[in-house]
Amino acid sequence: MAKGGTQTARAERDWTLVVVWIGIAAVVLLVVGVVLGRLSGAVPHLQAWWQAGPSLTGLVEHLLVNWVGAWNWPASLAWLRPHAGWVAPVTAVLAWVVLIFLFMLPMVTYQIYALRKVVGFMQARVGPTQVGPWGLLQTPADVLKLLTKEDVIPRHADRIVFTIAPFLVLVPASMAYLVIPFGNQQVVDGKVVYSLIGGDLNVGLLYLSAISSVAVIGIIAAGWASNNKYSLLGGMRSAAQLITYEIPLTLAVVPSILWVGSLNLNTIAQYQDHLGNWLVWPCFPGLILFAISALSELGHVPFDLPEAESELVSGYNVEYSGMKFAMFFLAEFSNAFILSALGVTLFLGGWQSPFPESVPLLGWDHGIFAVGWFFLKTLSCVFFLFWLRATLPRLRIDQLMSLGWKILIPVGLLNVLLVAVLRVVLG
Amino acid sequence: MHGSYVSVGVFFLLGIAFVAGTFAASWLLRPHHPHREKLATYECGEKPRGGAWVQFRIVFYCLALSFVVFDVEVVYLIPWAVGLREMDAAGGGWYAIGAMALFLFILLLGWLWELKRKAYDWE
Numbered sequence: 415m416a417k418g419g420t421q422t423a424r425a426e427r428d429w430t431l432v433v434v435w436i437g438i439a440a441v442v443l444l445v446v447g448v449v450l451g452r453l454s455g456a457v458p459h460l461q462a463w464w465q466a467g468p469s470l471t472g473l474v475e476h477l478l479v480n481w482v483g484a485w486n487w488p489a490s491l492a493w494l495r496p497h498a499g500w501v502a503p504v505t506a507v508l509a510w511v512v513l514i515f516l517f518m519l520p521m522v523t524y525q526i527y528a529l530r531k532v533v534g535f536m537q538a539r540v541g542p543t544q545v546g547p548w549g550l551l552q553t554p555a556d557v558l559k560l561l562t563k564e565d566v567i568p569r570h571a572d573r574i575v576f577t578i579a580p581f582l583v584l585v586p587a588s589m590a591y592l593v594i595p596f597g598n599q600q601v602v603d604g605k606v607v608y609s610l611i612g613g614d615l616n617v618g619l620l621y622l623s624a625i626s627s628v629a630v631i632g633i634i635a636a637g638w639a640s641n642n643k644y645s646l647l648g649g650m651r652s653a654a655q656l657i658t659y660e661i662p663l664t665l666a667v668v669p670s671i672l673w674v675g676s677l678n679l680n681t682i683a684q685y686q687d688h689l690g691n692w693l694v695w696p697c698f699p700g701l702i703l704f705a706i707s708a709l710s711e712l713g714h715v716p717f718d719l720p721e722a723e724s725e726l727v728s729g730y731n732v733e734y735s736g737m738k739f740a741m742f743f744l745a746e747f748s749n750a751f752i753l754s755a756l757g758v759t760l761f762l763g764g765w766q767s768p769f770p771e772s773v774p775l776l777g778w779d780h781g782i783f784a785v786g787w788f789f790l791k792t793l794s795c796v797f798f799l800f801w802l803r804a805t806l807p808r809l810r811i812d813q814l815m816s817l818g819w820k821i822l823i824p825v826g827l828l829n830v831l832l833v834a835v836l837r838v839v840l841g
Numbered sequence: 842m843h844g845s846y847v848s849v850g851v852f853f854l855l856g857i858a859f860v861a862g863t864f865a866a867s868w869l870l871r872p873h874h875p876h877r878e879k880l881a882t883y884e885c886g887e888k889p890r891g892g893a894w895v896q897f898r899i900v901f902y903c904l905a906l907s908f909v910v911f912d913v914e915v916v917y918l919i920p921w922a923v924g925l926r927e928m929d930a931a932g933g934g935w936y937a938i939g940a941m942a943l944f945l946f947i948l949l950l951g952w953l954w955e956l957k958r959k960a961y962d963w964e
Contacts, residue, residue, distance in 0.1 A: 502845055502847045502848070503847050503851055505848070506845075506847055506848035506850075506851035506852065507851055507855065509848065510848075510851060510852050510855045510856075511855075514855075514859065561863070561866065561867050561870055561871075562867070562870045562871050563867075563871055564871050564872050564873065564874065565867065565868075565871060566875075566879060566880065567880070568880055568881065568882050568883070569877075569880040569881065569882075570882055570889075570892060571882075577864075580860060581857060581860050581861075584856070584859075584860050585853065585856035585857055585860060586856075588852070588855075588856040588859065589849070589852045589853060589856055591852075592848060592849065592852050612848065612852070613845060613848030613849065613852075614845075615845075615846070615848075615849070620919060621849070638893075638894070640882075640893070641882060641892050641893050641894060642882050642883060642884070642893055643884065643893045644883070644884075645893065646893040646894075646897075650897065650898075650901050653901070654901055654904050657904065657905065657908040657912075658904065658908070660908070660912070661908065661911045661912060661915060664912075664915045664919075665915060665918075668915075668918050668919065668922045669922075671919065671922040671923055672921075672922035672923070672925045672926070675923060675924075675925065675926035675927065676923065677919070677923055732883055733882070733883060736867060736871060737863055737864055737867040738864075741860060741863075811963055812962070812963035815904075815961060815962075815963045816961060816962070816963070819907070819961035820956065820961055823911065823952070824949075824952065827945050827948075827949075830918065830922070830941075831938065831941065831942060831945065834922075834925060834937075834938050834941070835938060837925060837926070837929070837934075838925075838929050838934035838935060838938060841929070
């Protein structure tokens with residue numbers, strides 16, 4: 415009897431569930447129908463957008479302002495009606511979402527995978543193989559694992575500074591993507607037809623160097639707030655290294671600035687329109703200087719003293735765990751990409767093809783082809799970093815400091831003057 | 842798009858929102874089992890002795906001071922570098938280079954003095 419009773423109850427519950435599911439399905443279908451009906455109105459606007467040239471600005475303008483803005487908005491909601499003033503901020507939001515979620519996150523995740531594979535093969539190992547085909551899902555799995563890890567804040571740590579430090583490191587890293595020219599942009603009569611740059615600032619390079627120096631504060635904060643001797647030592651060393659090599663890094667980009675006469679990164683990329691105009695020729699010492707300082711800024715081999723597993727355990731992030739640790743890691747690999755992209759833009763022609771325009775396919779560098787060249791060059795630089803990691807030993811801190819202060823800074827200053835003389839002589 | 846600095850502000854705010862959002866998601870997903878031993882400062886398994894907030898080597902402070910000097914100098918170099926072509930076109934190219942060389946020479950004297958006082962030697 416009791417058994418029969420539970421069966422009846424279960425059957426009733428099943429029927430209730432069916433009714434509920436049908437109800438939910440009906441509501442969903444209704445919503446989808448209404449939305450589709452509404453969206454069909456967008457088709458002519460989408461066509462207009464495509465014909466005018468597919469830019470983010472145009473998308474916002476055609477869909478949000480011309481279409482949604484033209485709906486019958488009730489008077490009470492009129493203040494929400496999209497208008498022309500929305501274009502700039504909404505475009506910026508879209509650009510951020512595209513750059514971070516389409517470029518930075520997948521890029522960084524697979525950079526780590528590529529590093530493990532490349533260094534693995536160089537050391538006669540195979541790298542990750544277990545998760546997914548060829549281990550391809552290894553790094554996404556690692557990210558998920560870190561997301562679900564317990565977050566430990568040591569008892570004696572300064573909780574507030576401890577939590578703010580990852581922000582100070584990752585936010586500048588994600589802001590740096592704004593000015594990187596992934597490709598050209600076309601402006602007709604002051605209107606952007608298409609653009610492959612998040613925000614085309616005319617002080618792009620200055621912005622980039624200003625933004626990237628904020629991370630030093632985050633690293634000192636992380637090292638100090640942990641209240642751990644290894645962290646403090648690691649943080650101080652990292653900070654000393656970062657500020658020492660920031661000067662040669664900025665000195666290395668000055669020749670490119672004075673050769674082109676602009677701080678706008680896309681103007682610098684546009685200037686290098688054929689192989690003979692690439693800035694690597696007049697600014698070759700600058701490229702060497704840039705490469706050395708960038709390696710040091712990244713805390714990369716042979717300058718990986720901040721990490722120094724054998725002496726400092728792991729540097730300023732010893733006490734960090736879970737997602738907070740992941741933020742430092744993410745920022746490190748994101749900066750490797752940014753600095754490679756910057757080196758490519760300043761010295762190696764940016765998104766320009768090395769072949770003349772007349773060569774079919776290989777010579778094309780308009781629209782999406784420019785993005786292809788940009789990634790080919792930048793990822794080659796990133797590969798170069800991995801290669802170094804498998805090749806070189808680590809410097810001592812006194813060697814690091816003398817190299818920075820006694821050699822790179824005077825060489826950098828001399829290089830600036832020499833390139834300036836060359837520029838004036840050539841006219 | 843020239844001079845559109847709205848995007849800088851948006852990137853800043855969304856960057857913060859991204860980190861905060863990830864932390865919030867992680868807070869919802871992760872376990873919370875604090876334990877006295879787990880929250881102790883890590884010192885390779887030994888019992889931690891004292892804090893880390895102690896007086897620190899002066900070398901780092903000296904380096905930071907030198908850094909400020911050179912960084913300000915770089916800030917001065919950048920507008921000069923941007924304007925050099927224009928100055929050259931106006932006929933003042935050599936004058937501009939001479940002025941910068943003089944400025945860098947004075948800086949070089951300071952650098953030599955610091956070198957002589959062994960400010961850049963790490964012991």
